[in-house]
Amino acid sequence: MSDIKPLLQAMWENYLALNPDARRIHDLFAELNDGVVVNDHIALRTFALEPVRLEAIARPFLEAGYLPGEDYEFKAKKLRARHFYHPDDTLPKVFISELKVDELSERAQGIIKGLAEQIDPAALAQDSFSYSGRHWSLDYGSYQELLQESEYAAWMAALGYRPNHFTVSINHLKSHETLQSVNDTLQQAGFVLNSSGGLIKGTPEIGLEQSSTMANKAEVEFSDQTAEIPTCFYEFALRHPVADGQLYQGFVAASADKIFESTNVK
Ligand code: NI
Numbered sequence: 001m002s003d004i005k006p007l008l009q010a011m012w013e014n015y016l017a018l019n020p021d022a023r024r025i026h027d028l029f030a031e032l033n034d035g036v037v038v039n040d041h042i043a044l045r046t047f048a049l050e051p052v053r054l055e056a057i058a059r060p061f062l063e064a065g066y067l068p069g070e071d072y073e074f075k076a077k078k079l080r081a082r083h084f085y086h087p088d089d090t091l092p093k094v095f096i097s098e099l100k101v102d103e104l105s106e107r108a109q110g111i112i113k114g115l116a117e118q119i120d121p122a123a124l125a126q127d128s129f130s131y132s133g134r135h136w137s138l139d140y141g142s143y144q145e146l147l148q149e150s151e152y153a154a155w156m157a158a159l160g161y162r163p164n165h166f167t168v169s170i171n172h173l174k175s176h177e178t179l180q181s182v183n184d185t186l187q188q189a190g191f192v193l194n195s196s197g198g199l200i201k202g203t204p205e206i207g208l209e210q211s212s213t214m215a216n217k218a219e220v221e222f223s224d225q226t227a228e229i230p231t232c233f234y235e236f237a238l239r240h241p242v243a244d245g246q247l248y249q250g251f252v253a254a255s256a257d258k259i260f261e262s263t264n265v266k
Pocket of ligand 1: 041043165
């Protein structure tokens with residue numbers, strides 16, 4: 001069985017490079033917790049198109065002993081997702097979503113299929129695919145067209161394959177017991193949180209409370225110009241015991257639906 005840790009570390013470094021806020025936030029919590037900040041999950045995005053369906057993105061994780069968890073549907077955003085977890089519960093869960101491209105307009109489908117066709121299958125066979133960025137040329141006009149239909153489509157087209165977010169496990173923090181106190185620390189330090197559906201998504205009763213920063217912005221190169229667009233964000237998760245007395249280990253679709261909006265342009 002392959003060791004997943006080098007891949008997780010490479011993904012983390014790739015993520016920090018695009019998201020300087022995440023480094024500052026990680027350091028802030030590390031300082032208060034003897035240097036230890038545990039990651040609850042990593043989120044990855046893809047298109048529901050062969051050969052890059054979410055099952056293909058999951059391959060290196062499955063090869064390292066990860067197991068498929070629950071499936072999730074996000075009708076309005078035209079997404080499907082699945083989470084994967086490792087029997088070694090010190091390893092983060094991996095939440096992979098895919099955009100149901102065939103539910104978009106003919107025009108958007110045409111743009112996205114044109115992008116996916118440019119992916120070299122040899123690149124997909126590498127474990128590094130999950131942080132390999134964009135495999136296609138994209139003009140700014142096409143980005144704008146996708147943006148009008150789907151924030152997710154535009155994000156994927158502009159940024160390609162890379163972690164969309166990492167997630168601080170509040171259960172493993174000594175410094176904070178509640179999500180409210182984490183949010184207060186973040187806001188006092190000047191970070192902007194996603195307020196869609198309220199700052200706190202979920203409740204103790206359903207087993208999971210989550211919040212997130214709004215994504216950092218970065219200059220991204222298109223084939224005809226550069227533009228500043230939202231990149232990646234940091235999430236905070238507090239898991240609660242459910243009926244069997246164990247901490248809930250799944251995800252809550254209604255909350256994830258709002259977390260997706262952390263990369264919205266407006
Ligand atoms: Ni998440």
